[in-house]
Amino acid sequence: MVLRILTFLSGFLLVFSCQNTSSHETTQAQETPAEKAASLYSMHCAQCHGEDGKLGSSGAKDLSKSQLTDNEIIQMIKKGKNAMPPMEALLETQENISLVAKHVKGLRK
Ligand code: HEC
Incomplete structure (x- = not known):
């Protein structure tokens, strides 16, 4: 009997976690990485740098003329650096950074 309850519960948990992942995927699908990058940059x-850098x-340095490497x-x-504030905490994740x-590099012409 205990075993049956456990099986039932783990089945329930499984369904629940699957639902979670699928809803996560739908939110990502609404915004492409490039769109997310652009909105993080705007925000x-x-x-300081302007939409076009x-x-x-x-x-602030002109990002369209910047020669910095990716790193x-x-x-x-x-x-x-100097008047440029550290943005690590604001951007929250490595992925966002x-x-x-990538968006900054895209501003170069
Ligand atoms: C408060 C104003 C401010 C904000 C906000 C800001 N920056 Fe800057 N940024 C600066 C200043 C000032 C410099 C020049 C720093 C120096 O070299 O003295 C700079 C320099 C840079 C450089 C180096 C350019 C070069 O060629 O040396 C990059 C890349 C850069 N910023 C990217 C960003 C990104 C990406 C963000 C948003 C996550 C951002 N900045 C937000 C002020 C700002």
């Missing part, structure tokens, strides 16, 4: 970077507010961009985002770094 956290555009006030050229604003240069508070002494240097990621370090800059994480640790900041890489997305934004």
Whole structure:
């Protein structure tokens, strides 16, 4: 009897966790990585760098002319430099940081 209850419970848990993953996938499908990168950039970077990277507010560097490597961009985002604040905590995940770094590179012409 105890065993039957346990089997029933684990079956229930299994169904529950599957439902969780599928709803997670649907939210991701609504926003492509590029769209997520663009909205993170607008939210956290555009006030100084501008949507096109050229604003240069508070002494911010022109991102469309930046020559930094991928790693240097990621370090800059994480640790900041002078008037550029560290963004690691705001962006929350490594994945978000890489997305934004990719977006920054895309601003170069
Ligand atoms: C408060 C204003 C401000 C915000 C917000 C800001 N930055 Fe900056 N950023 C700066 C300043 C100022 C510099 C120049 C730092 C220096 O070299 O003295 C800079 C430099 C940079 C550089 C280096 C460019 C180069 O070629 O040296 C990158 C890359 C960069 N920012 C990316 C970002 C990203 C991505 C975000 C958002 C996650 C962001 N910044 C948010 C002010 C800001």
